[in-house]
Amino acid sequence: MxxxxxxxxxxxxxxxxxxxxxxxxxxxxxxxxxxxxxxxxxxxxxxxxxxxxxxxxxxxxxxxxxxxxxxxxxxxxxxxxxxxxxxxxxxxxxxxxxxxxxxxxxxxxxxxxxxxxxxxxxxxxxxxxxxxxxxxxxxxxxxxxxxxxxxxxxxxxxxxxxxxxxxxxxxxxxxxxxxxxxxxxxxxxxxxxxxxxxxxxxxxxxxxxxxxxKLDAEYKASLSKVKRKDFITQHAAFAYLAHDYGLTQVPIAGLSPEQEPSAEAMAKIVDFAKQNDVKTIFFETLVSSNVAKTIADEIGAKTDVLNPLEGLTSAETSAGENYVSVMRTNLAALEKALNE
CATH class of the missing domain: 3.40.50.1980 (Nitrogenase molybdenum iron protein domain)
Structure with a gap:
């Protein structure tokens, strides 16, 4: 931000x-x-x-x-x-x-x-x-x-x-x-x-x-058993989640979701991903996924959504999504990526 x-x-x-x-x-x-x-x-x-x-x-x-x-x-x-x-x-x-x-x-x-x-x-x-x-x-x-x-x-x-x-x-x-x-x-x-x-x-x-x-207990139970503890995300929104559940956030850019990372930052993320065999790069709703996709293409990984809940889309609102349901979707995405 x-x-x-x-x-x-x-x-x-x-x-x-x-x-x-x-x-x-x-x-x-x-x-x-x-x-x-x-x-x-x-x-x-x-x-x-x-x-x-x-x-x-x-x-x-x-x-x-x-x-x-x-x-x-x-x-x-x-x-x-x-x-x-x-x-x-x-x-x-x-x-x-x-x-x-x-x-x-x-x-x-x-x-x-x-x-x-x-x-x-x-x-x-x-x-x-x-x-x-x-x-x-x-x-x-x-x-x-x-x-x-x-x-x-x-x-x-x-x-x-x-x-x-x-x-x-x-x-x-x-x-x-x-x-x-x-x-x-x-x-x-x-x-x-x-x-x-x-x-x-x-x-x-x-x-x-x-x-x-109950949601907190689900996060603790699921994330305590994952194979890896670090995840790459497009913007540095998940530090509290990472801290509270024993994970390490690796952000491509800083606190602003629209911040463009430097070439040096992109290179470091690519090196980190290759060295740690990262298979998923997370991007988020409401902003462009281009940076995450660029890195994913570079290392042969896929992308997935990790929603920072800064606002629901019209589709999410129409589907009856809320804070708890979206956070459960986030948990499922994290659990999947961290067990690859």
């Missing part, structure tokens, strides 16, 4: 500020609860459904599972859209302004979040950073440049405090173990916002975490 700070080319900040002032004066949508906010702490008083906006697919899935039928949950990044370089439009800012809660992953996925915070101000929705409290892995310089194979999962852990988001790997949702923390953080935020339904949110969160615990 492009971890650098961006300027908003879609809408000048001064226009966003004017819009937020106007929207605040008009009041919230009548279909949403009306929270009172004090330092990002709020409570609902109307008894109506909460209106929650989430940044991209995993945040929508986790929030919907916890909120159940007590909230209308929307997602900002559309299906089939790669979220790393997505930026909000005026209409998206309006959605956020009108919401009771905004749930985002953090760690740098949402490069626009700091400007949104400034725009929305204290009277905006309750902001929930789902990855709060998770020890974020620092990406190495090699990951950024795509110049070193085999060391992504060995990056030192570091708490988010005191580090620039540009050096962090935000892909915590790709570990079923870490995803449980994100779900609990969302539960905590919902109970703070709507304490009258604390028991409901806990029941929903407990049920979904039971699913994630």
């Amino acid at each position: 492009n971890m650098k700070k961006k300027s908003w080319v879609t809408l000048p900040l001064i226009a966003l500020l004017s819009m937020s002032t106007l929207l605040a004066a008009c009041g919230n949508n009548s279909n949403s609860a009306s929270p009172t906010t004090d330092g990002n702490t709020a409570s609902t008083t109307t008894g109506k459904k909460l209106h929650i906006v989430t940044s991209f697919y995993p945040m929508q899935e986790f929030t919907s599972k916890v909120a159940g039928d007590l909230a209308d949950v929307q997602v900002l990044v559309p299906a089939g859209t790669e979220p790393h370089d997505w930026e909000p439009t005026a209409q998206d800012i309006a959605k956020m302004t009108d919401a009771d809660m905004l749930v985002y992953n953090g760690g740098g996925v949402e490069s626009w979040i700091d400007q949104v915070k400034d725009t929305l101000g204290d009277s905006g929705p309750k902001l929930v950073e789902a990855s709060q409290g998770i020890q974020m892995m620092e990406s190495t310089e090699e990951e950024h440049e795509g110049e070193e194979a085999g060391h992504a999962e060995e990056a030192d852990h570091a708490t988010e405090e005191g580090h620039d988001h540009g050096s962090l790997d935000p892909h915590v949702w790709l570990s079923p173990l870490q995803a449980q923390t994100e779900v609990r953080n969302i539960e905590t935020a919902l109970t703070t916002l709507d304490p009258d339904h604390t028991a409901d949110y806990k029941k929903n969160a407990d049920a979904y975490i039971a699913e994630l615990q």
Whole structure:
């Protein structure tokens, strides 16, 4: 992902500020609860459904599972859209302004979040950073440049405090173990916002975490028995998964799925693959598979999909796929490749 700070080319900040002032004066949508906010702490008083906006697919899935039928949950990044370089439009800012809660992953996925915070101000929705409290892995310089194979999962852990988001790997949702923390953080935020339904949110969160615990157990059982422990993937999204299940991610490029690896990086990956008799090169949905296919052709290997769950395609949505089902498909692909 492009971890650098961006300027908003879609809408000048001064226009966003004017819009937020106007929207605040008009009041919230009548279909949403009306929270009172004090330092990002709020409570609902109307008894109506909460209106929650989430940044991209995993945040929508986790929030919907916890909120159940007590909230209308929307997602900002559309299906089939790669979220790393997505930026909000005026209409998206309006959605956020009108919401009771905004749930985002953090760690740098949402490069626009700091400007949104400034725009929305204290009277905006309750902001929930789902990855709060998770020890974020620092990406190495090699990951950024795509110049070193085999060391992504060995990056030192570091708490988010005191580090620039540009050096962090935000892909915590790709570990079923870490995803449980994100779900609990969302539960905590919902109970703070709507304490009258604390028991409901806990029941929903407990049920979904039971699913994630089962998924975690499946990953541990299956990946503990594989013949090899390293896998080559197009973009460095799977460091948390690799770390938590005893694997080694070998990324072709860095944190950005659209990053083009250098010729030196490509050569190192090809050498690694030949020396270790790698038979599968993983690519992912939503971005081009050309780099993975080039390496696979060079070494006589095949390609397969390892889905980073940054957004579902329209086909996946139509087929009823969700976080758990896609993660099971990922597990099957990993198990197959690591037993070749």
